[in-house]
Amino acid sequence: MNTKREASAKAKQPGRPRMDAAPARGRGDRALSRRELLKGAVATALAAGASGALVSGLDGTAEAQGTVEIELSTWHWTEPERGDALRKLVAAFTKEHPNIRVKEGSIPYPRYEDTMMVRLAGGSAPDVLVASDTMFFSFLTHGYLQPLNAVLDLDKYKADFLPVQQVANIKGQTMGVVTEYVTYALLSNERLLREAGIAKPPTTADEFLAAAKKLTKAPDQYGYGTRHTMDQEAGWWYELSFWVEGFGGKWSDGKKPTVNSPSVIAGVRFFKQMYDAGVFPKGVDSATYRRMFWQEKVAMLTDNQAVYVITKSQNPQIQLAATAPPFKPPLTNAEIVLYTLPKGSPHLKEAVTFLDWFYRHLREYGMAVHNVVNSKSANAGIIKQFPYLQTFVNLPLADNGGILPRGFETQLPEFRHTVLTHVTDVLVNNVDPKKAMDAAQVELEQKLKSK
Numbered sequence: 001m002n003t004k005r006e007a008s009a010k011a012k013q014p015g016r017p018r019m020d021a022a023p024a025r026g027r028g029d030r031a032l033s034r035r036e037l038l039k040g041a042v043a044t045a046l047a048a049g050a051s052g053a054l055v056s057g058l059d060g061t062a063e064a065q066g067t068v069e070i071e072l073s074t075w076h077w078t079e080p081e082r083g084d085a086l087r088k089l090v091a092a093f094t095k096e097h098p099n100i101r102v103k104e105g106s107i108p109y110p111r112y113e114d115t116m117m118v119r120l121a122g123g124s125a126p127d128v129l130v131a132s133d134t135m136f137f138s139f140l141t142h143g144y145l146q147p148l149n150a151v152l153d154l155d156k157y158k159a160d161f162l163p164v165q166q167v168a169n170i171k172g173q174t175m176g177v178v179t180e181y182v183t184y185a186l187l188s189n190e191r192l193l194r195e196a197g198i199a200k201p202p203t204t205a206d207e208f209l210a211a212a213k214k215l216t217k218a219p220d221q222y223g224y225g226t227r228h229t230m231d232q233e234a235g236w237w238y239e240l241s242f243w244v245e246g247f248g249g250k251w252s253d254g255k256k257p258t259v260n261s262p263s264v265i266a267g268v269r270f271f272k273q274m275y276d277a278g279v280f281p282k283g284v285d286s287a288t289y290r291r292m293f294w295q296e297k298v299a300m301l302t303d304n305q306a307v308y309v310i311t312k313s314q315n316p317q318i319q320l321a322a323t324a325p326p327f328k329p330p331l332t333n334a335e336i337v338l339y340t341l342p343k344g345s346p347h348l349k350e351a352v353t354f355l356d357w358f359y360r361h362l363r364e365y366g367m368a369v370h371n372v373v374n375s376k377s378a379n380a381g382i383i384k385q386f387p388y389l390q391t392f393v394n395l396p397l398a399d400n401g402g403i404l405p406r407g408f409e410t411q412l413p414e415f416r417h418t419v420l421t422h423v424t425d426v427l428v429n430n431v432d433p434k435k436a437m438d439a440a441q442v443e444l445e446q447k448l449k450s451k
Helices: 034-045 080-096 107-123 133-141 163-166 190-195 205-215 230-247 262-277 286-294 305-314 348-360 360-368 376-385 389-393 409-429 432-448
Strands: 068-074 098-108 126-133 177-189 222-225 299-305 320-323 336-339
Touching: 068 080, 080 305, 080 360, 098 348, 107 133, 107 230, 107 376, 107 409, 126 133, 126 389, 133 163, 133 230, 163 177, 163 336, 177 205, 177 305, 177 360, 177 389, 190 205, 190 305, 205 222, 205 299, 205 305, 205 376, 222 286, 222 320, 230 409, 262 320, 262 409, 262 432, 286 299, 286 305, 299 305, 305 320, 320 336, 320 360, 320 389, 336 409, 348 360, 360 376, 376 389, 409 432
Parallel strands: 068 098, 068 126, 222 299
Antiparallel strands: 126 336, 177 299, 177 320, 177 336
């Protein structure tokens, strides 16, 4: 296994200059929660929406004579299903716009955020920058993104956008276009469960841990796979948040951090129990344990519908089940994907042309990757074609989507880094979870008070 690039000290350095950004606002100028942003998505997915051109006054040709090459940077290029879907759409785009070529900025997910932070800090921006919601706020707080309002006529698409689009609205400026979103469910290999004498996927945390122990035959087979190291900080935040919210935890109450609340500590303590029990392979990245899952060497994942599709594409014979998370109620978190234009985009006009074209072809993209997209009109056919998506999109979301600390959304990178540093002490150095989270609470209160 290749050693992963260490997180850029510059990108992670607390106290770096940040944008004076604010979370999306709603009626009465209050912050819109991710629950509010996403809860209407399923209900509105079957509604017909308006359509029209995103771009006003662009003709789709290269500004200069000859061919212009734009770089589209995303980890999706490295994924079998989404990478193939993107390449097909890019080929169709190039056919319509022969003077614009799209270069693959291909970086695996575990290294993506840190790699792009280094490039953006060095003034080497791609033309189009794809980001998850956590990455989006990292790029935003460092001032690397430019507003789209001046180059995109987004008003024409308001009727077709899902509520989730509002996460990109910062102080009246639209800083990105949401393309898709995923939620986390429990993925299980039914054959491995059955052979271990487990009749059905677990529905509680205790059942999950017991099943994971029973399914682990290290090093040949593991009951579970999860991110758990600082070199995958962004991804690990989703995984840890998943378990914390399952125990009723919230990262903040809107006014101050609550990382040392009993419910958060319970979630951290459970993650430590899994770590000590050896139910997941240690030191491997998400690409590795997901590959082990479709190779039937890992029995369970807590992951999203994109991983469900990739797994089926890589192993069509796998007996795969997608069920609700092992909690009561079965809360989940969500990951949003946004297409953004970074400051210093070398070929802005051509990048805008592509972004316009891509949004208008979200239905084809959603069909290809088997996922809902940020378009009411497109989702009608997608959900009808892939009814299993209901398992994912119908799950109730945890507070603020689980991963964004309410009231501190734009300070997520520093918040996340502080918490995970202390949780690492719990896992690796056997620090008591309460002691570690008390320390994290004090540190966050001191840091955030000065902002």
